Amino acid sequence: MTLANSNETLHRKREQSALSALNWVAVRPYMMIFPAIIVFTLFFLYPIGYMIYLSFHDWNFVSPDKDYVGFSNFTALLQDAKFQQVLRNTFMYSFATVSLTISISLLLALWLNKKGAMYGFVQGAIFSPHIISLVSISMLWMWIMDTDYGLLNWFLNLFGISNIPWLTDPKTSLLSLIIVAVWKGIGYYTLIFIAGLQSIPKDIYEAAALDDTSKVRTFFKLTLPMLSPTLFFLTIIGLIGSFQVFETISIMTKGGPINSTNTIVYYIYENGFRFFKIGYASTAGVILLLVVGVFTIIYFKLLSRKVHYQS
């Protein structure tokens, strides 16, 4: 072996090792996110994919055959008068819950955003429902809203108002569920609003005071615009959360009376696990996914503009 020859092999070896080092650098990031990818695929992508797959099939949960039916689940669902009511209920419930929760919480936050033991206590008190399980809350409110023995009607009787069948009359049942959701939500919303209010610099209020600004104008021209990121955040997460309401409905009304409180998630549950129409339930699931998806996209699109963020 000549010297030149051995030099050449050495050179090649070095080149090879350089190449593998390069590969390693390129591969390393993928290696590092691999575990997360596995989890994501297994628990997010696969179920979503499988749900979409099922929405094109007819399946009763036990039979080994899943019959491919094309879009017929979709056409049936969209023509289903019951599902149309379910969608209406869901939107009604969501918009009412979110707008009421936000307005009440904002007023509470304006009132509670002060120093003092009393304010801390009230804040704690209205926050407590947030940490109680929805099952307990539902049980509690079933009793409060009981037509004959409920606390609410007893209280209204004091003012001469006769018994209202809160949960058993289709006219009031959805409203009752909205009341429960608002009651549970205001503590958390108020807390976030107070945090938002406290992040507004004091001195712009002082500047406004020197500008002889009325309270109302200060609120609409300074406070509200400064709170807009908070407001926007709470609206979107509130809507997305409300679209998926299930526990209170399942425990308090089971979607009734006469379908008046049936919402998308409860409808999915009903079709899937009571009527064993898995394909049909999956189709409703796809629709919910689309609705939530649209709101999420709006959220991120609008987040980048329109809303004021402090620099």
Place this chain on the structure above:
Amino acid sequence: MAEIRLVNIVKKFDEDTVVNNLNLTIEDGSFTVIVGPSGCGKSTTLRMIAGLETPTSGEIWIGDECVTNMEPGKRNIAMVFQNYALYPTMTVRKNIEFGLVNKKVQKAERDSLIQEISDIVGLTDHLDKKPHQLSGGQRQRVALARAMVKKPKVFILDEPLSNLDAKLRGQMRRELIQLHKRLGTTFVYVTHDQVEAMSMGDQIILLDKGVTQQMDSPMNMYHDPNNVFTAEFIGTPPMNILERGHLNAVLPTLFEDVKYVGFKPEHAEIIAGSEERQDHVVLKSEILTTETLGAETIYTVSNAAGMMNVKRFDTPIEETNDVQIAIPYEKLYFFDGQEERIRFIEIDRTAPQQPKPVLVGGV
């Protein structure tokens, strides 16, 4: 008529007395600077004038109106805040317009006022920007414009230049002086920078721990301090204050109970170690550091009486060890045990000369 009078003003936060029995008069049309070390109650005083704080006791008068309990918005005062406090969600135009809308000024008049003011402060090209799109100096101008547009009786400014760099600060300082000349309105200006106070004010109020130390014109403040605090606060570098006990060997006999002796850095001369001077305090010294600033040189010297500054305008001295500093008797300032100035003093020059009473005062 917008003379501002503070009468026996006391301000406590819980048990902390921040302003203690303050009495002062800010003349109509003056440019009054309130100066003092950090935490001495300058902002608190200003905020009481503006109505953002209520005094614990005492009265505030603007012109012939007692405003102690009047709402800030009704006092006809405009304030420029240290960090500007612009309305972040509004454009420059809206910021300037905001107060006018509150005053129910008509749209056409508002527009012409905004135009006029933004011309004065040079913001015309930036009217449609939001505050976060502006530089520090531009924000400063918006804050000024917002204050000016209201045509207030009194302007109050709380360290408005402290966030700017040195060059811009100098420029804004001159602009503010011109602005004051043009408007003729009373300006009350807070700063902790004595250079700013000296260069801008026609009346200076020096505060310490919520108590007025001296209220005077810049020149008097500088040449005729009331006490050790003023003497040590004003001037770059400030007056050297020495304990009289360290100077007994070089001072003539003093017929007063003098505790401290002071002299200004520029009144001392540096002379050769062997030189002698009549009617001078002469101290054998060593030069520790030399700061050459171009036109002037500041020496830190050490001697039997301690460390002190000397400021000279001639060429820097090379020799650092065998030197003396000489201060003429008539340039000495004397203070008593309470650190108060003793203005008239007799010096016994008997040893070795004849007795000859001399008036001193460094003037």
